[in-house]
Amino acid sequence: MRGVAYLEADWRREALRTNLWVVPAVEALGIVVLFAATHALDRAAYDGHLALPSWVLSGTADAARQILTTIAAAIITVVGIVFSITIVALTLASTQFGPRMLRNFIRDRGTQLTLGTFVATFFYAVLVLVSVSPGPHGDFVPHLSITVTLALTVVDLAVLIYFINHIATSIQLPQVIASIARDLAREIDAQGRQECPPPGHRETGPSCDDLLTLIGGSGAPIPTPDNGYLQVIRHETLLKIATEADAVIHLPHRPGHFLVRGDTLAVVWPPEAAAYVTRSLKRGHVTGPYRTLTQDVSFGVDQLVEIAIRALSPAVNDTFTALTCIDWLTDCLCRITTGWHPQRIRRDRAGRVRVIVYQADFDRLVQRGFEKIRQAGHGMPAVMIRQLDGLIKIMQQTTIPERLQVLIDQASMIQRSNLLSVPEKADRDDVERRHTAILALHQQLTHNPPAA
Numbered sequence: 001m002r003g004v005a006y007l008e009a010d011w012r013r014e015a016l017r018t019n020l021w022v023v024p025a026v027e028a029l030g031i032v033v034l035f036a037a038t039h040a041l042d043r044a045a046y047d048g049h050l051a052l053p054s055w056v057l058s059g060t061a062d063a064a065r066q067i068l069t070t071i072a073a074a075i076i077t078v079v080g081i082v083f084s085i086t087i088v089a090l091t092l093a094s095t096q097f098g099p100r101m102l103r104n105f106i107r108d109r110g111t112q113l114t115l116g117t118f119v120a121t122f123f124y125a126v127l128v129l130v131s132v133s134p135g136p137h138g139d140f141v142p143h144l145s146i147t148v149t150l151a152l153t154v155v156d157l158a159v160l161i162y163f164i165n166h167i168a169t170s171i172q173l174p175q176v177i178a179s180i181a182r183d184l185a186r187e188i189d190a191q192g193r194q195e196c197p198p199p200g201h202r203e204t205g206p207s208c209d210d211l212l213t214l215i216g217g218s219g220a221p222i223p224t225p226d227n228g229y230l231q232v233i234r235h236e237t238l239l240k241i242a243t244e245a246d247a248v249i250h251l252p253h254r255p256g257h258f259l260v261r262g263d264t265l266a267v268v269w270p271p272e273a274a275a276y277v278t279r280s281l282k283r284g285h286v287t288g289p290y291r292t293l294t295q296d297v298s299f300g301v302d303q304l305v306e307i308a309i310r311a312l313s314p315a316v317n318d319t320f321t322a323l324t325c326i327d328w329l330t331d332c333l334c335r336i337t338t339g340w341h342p343q344r345i346r347r348d349r350a351g352r353v354r355v356i357v358y359q360a361d362f363d364r365l366v367q368r369g370f371e372k373i374r375q376a377g378h379g380m381p382a383v384m385i386r387q388l389d390g391l392i393k394i395m396q397q398t399t400i401p402e403r404l405q406v407l408i409d410q411a412s413m414i415q416r417s418n419l420l421s422v423p424e425k426a427d428r429d430d431v432e433r434r435h436t437a438i439l440a441l442h443q444q445l446t447h448n449p450p451a452a
Contacts, residue, residue: 018107018292020086020115027116031124035145039131042142046135057147061132061139064146068129071153075122078156082118082163086111089167097176098306103290104179108170114163121152173321177307181328184300187293188335191342205352208345211269212356215250219267220274227261228287230254232295233357238284239346242354247273249281254358256296259287297336298360301368304329309376312383322373323386329369330390336365337397363406366394370410379421381431384414388434395441404442411438 044050059067090105105111128145169175206214230253242249250267253259266281268274291299308325311318340362346355370387377383388411395407418431 018103020106020112023109023112024116024119027113027120028123031120032127034148035124035127038145038148039128039142042131042140042144045144046137046140052144055147056143057150058143059141059146061141064132064141065129067146068125068132068149071149072122072125072129075118075125075153075156078160079115079118079122082114082160085163085167086115089171092171096173096310098303098310103292104176104183105170110163110166110170114159114166117159118156121149121156124152125149173307174324177304177321177324177328180300180303180307181332183293184297184304184332185335187295187297187300188332188340191295191297191340203347203351205350208353208356211248211353212250215248215267215269215356218271219250219269220271221264222266222268222274222278222281224259224261224263224265225282226287227259228289229291230257230259230285231288231292232286234284234286235346235355235357238281238355239348241277241280241284242346243348244280245273245276247277248354248356249277249284250356251285252358254296254360255294256291256298256360297340298365298368301329301332301365304332305369305372308373312373312376312380319380319382322377322383326373326383326386326390330393333366333369333390333394334397336362337394337403362403366406366410371413374410374414374417378417379423381418381422381424381427384418384422384431385434387414388431388438392434392438392441395438395445398445401446404445408438408442411435 041050041052045052086105124145128142128149131140131142131145133140170179233251233255238249238251245268248269250269252264252267259265265285266277268277293300304325308322308329310316311321311325342359344357344359345353346357348354370391373383374387377387391407391411391414395404398404398407412435415432415435418428418435422428422431
């Protein structure tokens with residue numbers, strides 16, 4: 001399916017993006033191509049086959065070496081400064097936002113492009129410096145290449161100014177929160193991009209519930225070969241494996257769960273197919289030392305919640321940052337309410353169920369988004385009011401009675417915390433008015449549900 005293929009491709013892009021060497025390496029390769037082109041033109045001009053434009057710099061070999069040496073030394077010095085600024089930004093991020101936010105800064109494209117631009121310019125200057133050499137018509141001086149080197153130096157100056165502004169902007173807390181929320185919203189949209197069954201599609205064989213009963217009673221468990229966080233499930237690969245083995249694979253874990261070596265990774269039915277599936281199952285998933293946002297919407301929610309509870313801690317006491325996190329959590333949960341339809345079952349072309357995976361549901365995501373913040377905001381009316389306002393916004397986009405009840409349960413817990421922890425009556429009344437508004441909205445939606 002295109003939606004599943006998109007998610008798996010997105011994981012590959014994420015793996016390449018979350019490092020500081022890919023972009024500089026690509027730019028270094030590009031600069032080698034640029035040097036080959038300018039060096040060929042300089043050779044043609046040196047041999048008299050080509051006349052260079054008047055704006056190209058001229059000079060002796062000694063002057064060229066001095067210019068190139070100075071530029072190379074200056075560029076590598078600036079690279080060290082840029083790297084130091086990056087390390088300071090990462091340290092601040094780890095201290096203020098939590099260690100799980102480091103990957104958001106490492107994957108920042110602006111930082112990677114800045115490092116890559118300076119490394120590429122240094123590499124180009126060194127290549128041009130080495131090319132200055134004696135020749136049959138006197139010293140060979142690559143005038144065009146030296147001119148390009150100076151032009152790249154001017155570009156580096158502009159990039160340095162951009163980088164300073166970029167770092168000063170990107171470490172601001174509202175920007176960090178908004179960036180995490182954008183990534184989370186993008187992943188929600190990606191997981192909601194599931195294909196509908198084609199016309200004439202038929203479902204054959206036992207139902208999903210019947211298969212789960214069979215698997216639970218007589219399925220063969222497959223142990224986990226490696227420990228670590230389950231990062232990606234390759235659904236198409238698992239579907240192919242299950243079809244070839246004429247089996248059903250049930251994965252009780254979702255991306256984001258920690259797998260312990262020897263624990264059950266999957267259960268296969270019928271048991272006779274377990275040997276084949278065991279040999280091939282390693283191709284169907286990826287584990288690693290950390291969680292990623294790909295296929296793991298809960299991780300994005302947890303990141304926003306972590307920033308909020310850090311802000312509400314007595315050591316920080318930054319209520320407004322927590323309110324900002326609640327606002328963005330509300331937006332993301334509204335997206336989950338209206339357009340999130342992750343697929344739990346994968347069928348083969350004949351319509352038989354082949355793969356059953358575990359998915360985080362709406363109830364659990366709402367609990368993750370509200371409960372820890374409610375606990376950390378004990379006795380804080382502003383946090384309670386903002387959470388209740390968020391629940392109202394989510395409820396206005398909800399049509400399923402079971403989901404409405406989940407939201408009402410969260411509102412009731414906030415109200416109980418309000419009555420127990422807020423000493424000032426006026427503050428308690430403010431929170432209670434929001435709770436009353438939620439109850440009235442619930443009553444209205446129950447009797448007059450909006451059109452789906």
